[in-house]
Amino acid sequence: MKFNCHRATATLMLAFLSFGCTGRPLQGVLVPNAQAIEGTSQVSILAATTRKRSTTDTGAMFSGERAPDVSYAAITVSIPPDGARKVGEVQWPRSPPGDPSHDFVTVSADYLDKQSFNTALSAAAKQTGRNKVLVFIHGFNNRFDDAVYRFAQIVHDSNAPVIPVLFSWPSRGEVRLSAYTYDRESANYSRDALEQLLDSIALNPNVKEITVLAHSMGNWLTLETLRAKSIHAGRITDKIKNVLLVAPDVDVDVFRTEIRRMGSPRPQFALFLSQDDQALKLSQSIWGGVSRIGEVNPEEEPYRSEFERENIMVFDLTHLQGDAHSRAFEDVTSVMGMIRQRLATGQQLAEPAASLTDASH
Numbered sequence: 001m002k003f004n005c006h007r008a009t010a011t012l013m014l015a016f017l018s019f020g021c022t023g024r025p026l027q028g029v030l031v032p033n034a035q036a037i038e039g040t041s042q043v044s045i046l047a048a049t050t051r052k053r054s055t056t057d058t059g060a061m062f063s064g065e066r067a068p069d070v071s072y073a074a075i076t077v078s079i080p081p082d083g084a085r086k087v088g089e090v091q092w093p094r095s096p097p098g099d100p101s102h103d104f105v106t107v108s109a110d111y112l113d114k115q116s117f118n119t120a121l122s123a124a125a126k127q128t129g130r131n132k133v134l135v136f137i138h139g140f141n142n143r144f145d146d147a148v149y150r151f152a153q154i155v156h157d158s159n160a161p162v163i164p165v166l167f168s169w170p171s172r173g174e175v176r177l178s179a180y181t182y183d184r185e186s187a188n189y190s191r192d193a194l195e196q197l198l199d200s201i202a203l204n205p206n207v208k209e210i211t212v213l214a215h216s217m218g219n220w221l222t223l224e225t226l227r228a229k230s231i232h233a234g235r236i237t238d239k240i241k242n243v244l245l246v247a248p249d250v251d252v253d254v255f256r257t258e259i260r261r262m263g264s265p266r267p268q269f270a271l272f273l274s275q276d277d278q279a280l281k282l283s284q285s286i287w288g289g290v291s292r293i294g295e296v297n298p299e300e301e302p303y304r305s306e307f308e309r310e311n312i313m314v315f316d317l318t319h320l321q322g323d324a325h326s327r328a329f330e331d332v333t334s335v336m337g338m339i340r341q342r343l344a345t346g347q348q349l350a351e352p353a354a355s356l357t358d359a360s361h
Contacts, residue, residue, distance in 0.1 A: 028059030030109040033097035039081035043152040047073045049168040050190040062144040064172040072117035076107040077152035088330030125206035134162040139216025143173035187221040194225045202239040211242040219248030223258040248294040255293040270313040277324040
């Protein structure tokens with residue numbers, strides 16, 4: 001029995017590795033490096049977080065501990081030239097600040113207060129001529145700098161004409177089972193803060209449209225927030241047009257209830273799933289064997305009928321290459337392609353194209 005317990009624990013730890021980020025240095029990378037290199041690109045991100053400020057690592061900015069109040073920041077990330085990187089990947093420096101010719105590096109990293117955050121949002125809209133905001137909610141096992149660099153990669157590779165806003169909740173950024181349960185409670189802890197952020201962005205007269213992009217456990221936080229918002233206000237704000245759910249680590253029964261409780265009208269929901277997502281299969285085993293909505297077969301009942309009835313668009317990414325839990329961000333034909341198409345043209349989301357599955361053959 002003791003042997004089996006040890007073997008099960010080892011299996012859990014190995015499987016957890018696929019949930020989060022790999023290749024990142026132990027030290028935080030949000031150390032400004034103002035060196036300019038020809039051919040690099042810069043992505044400026046505004047951030048709101050329920051994390052405490054880091055007192056041990058200046059390059060982290062924020063830790064994995066929970067703060068009583070929301071904090072704000074503005075970070076600019078430099079992306080290496082196209083010829084020096086692979087699209088879809090975050091190229092971590094071995095140690096900060098890194099070499100901008102082939103690493104993601106931090107150009108600037110500043111703490112803001114709430115008023116400065118709102119002012120920066122308005123300034124970004126006026127300076128860029130953009131009125132669409134993309135709000136990203138990360139998943140399990142993400143440090144603050146993980147989320148910043150991944151979001152910078154998504155925005156850059158999608159070429160989406162948006163103002164990027166990151167909402168980062170207090171994930172420990174660790175692969176222990178206890179960290180997974182801590183992260184889940186941290187997501188719950190952050191529901192009111194995310195709702196307040198979305199309200200604040202929606203009230204900004206320079207913002208005409210909001211798209212929400214959530215990954216993994218961040219989908220649970222997103223759905224809980226939108227459900228609460230529909231209860232508090234009677235409906236979800238008209239400015240939130242699209243909600244993109246990538247590899248959602250959400251119980252299928254809970255997902256069904258959340259969607260129904262939001263009522264109608266509601267934003268257009270798009271679900272990006274992979275039937276071979278081993279991270280979600282592990283989550284299923286942890287949560288009593290109930291399937292996660294991000295790993296189901298959308299052609300099987302009752303899912304097919306329910307997705308159609310609830311007008312949920314489904315993109316099955318099972319046959320695309322890459323890690324199943326993050327392939328949507330790595331393949332330009334999936335989430336990033338959809339962001340580019342939707343936000344560049346201003347048109348409503350279209351039905352999934354055959355190319356999503358044909359691209360794998």
